[in-house]
Amino acid sequence: MALLEDANHAQDVRSVFREMLRENDSLLRKEKRDAEHAGRRGISLGKFGGTKPSLADVEAAALQLKKKAGGSENRLNDLNLLQAAFSFPGEGFGEAFVKIDGALPALVRDLSGQDSSLQLKSTYCCANLALAGPDIGLKVAKAAAPYLMTHLQGMNQILLEASLWAVGSLSGTGIPALKVLEVQGIFPQIIAIMQRYHPPTCSTTPLQESSQTKLQEIRVIEAVLYAATLCVSAGLPDNIKSSDIEGLAAAAVPLLDRSNSIFLARLMYLYFVLSCSESSEEILLNYNVVNKIILLLDEIRVVTSPGSTECSNYGFLIQVLTYIIRTLGNLCSGERGRSTFESMSEIISPILNNVLKALPYLPMHLLKETLWFIMQLLKPYAQWSDGVLQVCQCPWTVLAAPVNSSLKLQSNRFNLGATLISEGTDS
Structure with a gap:
């Protein structure tokens, strides 16, 4: 009887995974179409005449932002330009912005303001400023962390997604920035957000739950997994608290029962990072994770058989x-x-x-x-x-x-x- 139940469980997992793969292409296409509307980090250079912003552009936008020049519409345009410029690491754009006295406080002003469009753009600016390195990442974390943490507690999913990318990117700049976020309670916040997106217990099958999942929820899950992975990766060399590792592992396990494949790679990456700490061992060994990912291993091995390198899902x-x-x-x-x-x-x-x-x-x-x-x-x-x-x-x-x-x-x-x-x- 037990063997029959195990066989049925294995078949259920494999059926769900096959459905995940079938849905992956269409969901990725929809995600790409909706990316601009959702305020993703990527910015098309077409908005800037097809050219990369210059240092002079960044300095001018920073001064205008500081002076609140031109009203909300012009400030939004300035933030658009800054968001794009900060996405080019190694160009000195982040350094040029931070050196202007009052520019970073002006960015935080819009981050903490009441205009949701300015909040969103300034949040992505904070995320992209992390690309400028540890020193600037620490400065941004000190200035913006309290307001980003407030966004993590809000109900605006688009702003929540942006804030998760921001705290993840800032923590990835190194232990000093992570320490600032830790003081603000980043790990409990991430755990609470992950728990919010656990599959409903009333759902009869993971597949049924997946058919009702909204794309924005998937984006939030992807972003919270990114933030969790970067925070753990940065914290492990500094002996991150065992209770935080255990809490993140326990919160991540149920997400494996959601049958959407867009965030599966990020979830497995988080499992890997968590498994580098012995503190996660009890959770990951006791909650049937090994059995489930072993079955996924078998299913993926079938999909990646000879001739599959041409399929869009191969990477x-x-x-x-x-x-x-x-x-x-x-x-x-x-x-x-x-x-x-x-x-x-x-x-x-x-x-x-x-x-x-x-x-x-x-x-x-x-x-x-x-x-x-x-x-x-x-x-x-x-x-x-x-x-x-x-x-x-x-x-x-x-x-x-x-x-x-x-x-x-x-x-x-x-x-x-x-x-x-x-x-x-x-x-």
Whole structure:
């Protein structure tokens, strides 16, 4: 009976994932059409005569913004120009703006004002200013963080999306900017937003819920995953609080049950970043995440079979596949994780066997990532004899032959031999 339930669950997950892939193209096209209306970060240079703004343009716009010159309409045009200019890193536009006395306070004035159009544009300006580097990112965070946090609590989804891109980008500039956001409560805010977009418990299937999902909600989910990933990535070297890691992991797990694929790559990237901290282990191992993403791994392996490189989803699928393998490798590297994986070896082994067969048709980095993951499983049982992997009397014995075959077939093509894999198991 239990085996039948597992088989039915696997079939449900695969059916949902196939539907996700079918919907992906049409949703991406609609997202592109609606991007300008939603105030996305990207700005068409056609609005500026097809040319990149100059430093003189930025300085003039900053002075006009400071003086409130020309009313709301002209200020909106100035913010449009600044948003576009700040999106070019390495051009000195951010530095030129911040050096003008009063320019940053003027930007914050519109960020905290009552005009929603000016709020939105100034929020994206803050996001793009983060591209100018850590020093400016810290200055913007100090000036804008309280108001961005207020936007995160609001009900305007378009402004919420922009604010999430902004706090994510600012945290990505480094630990000092993240510390400013931490004082303002960024992690509880992100967790609360993620929880707001969990699939409804009354929904009978993930697919039914997906058919009712609004595109703007998907954009907010994508933005909150971006913000969460950047905050965790910046915080891990500085020993981010275990409670924040655990809260983010618990909030991210239910999003896997939403059947929309647009944000799937970002969700898997967040899982990977979280899995780099031992604090996430209990959540990710206990909440059936491993089982679900193993089934996705099998489904993606089928989709990325020979001849699939021409499909429009190929790059997206490779991203998802990469993050799944890295997450699984991190989770199985500890004693508890290894035990969890071994209890599922009857399900995992044939899937990994099939993944190894598909490796000749996938990018080189996936060969290394996959073999590293499998070696985490085999590490306690593996021995090397004349460059050949030998595994006996363990749940993963059936993987020894395909691993050796994969090494033999791919070593010349990718310059990756058994010695490198053997040494890699000690890291």
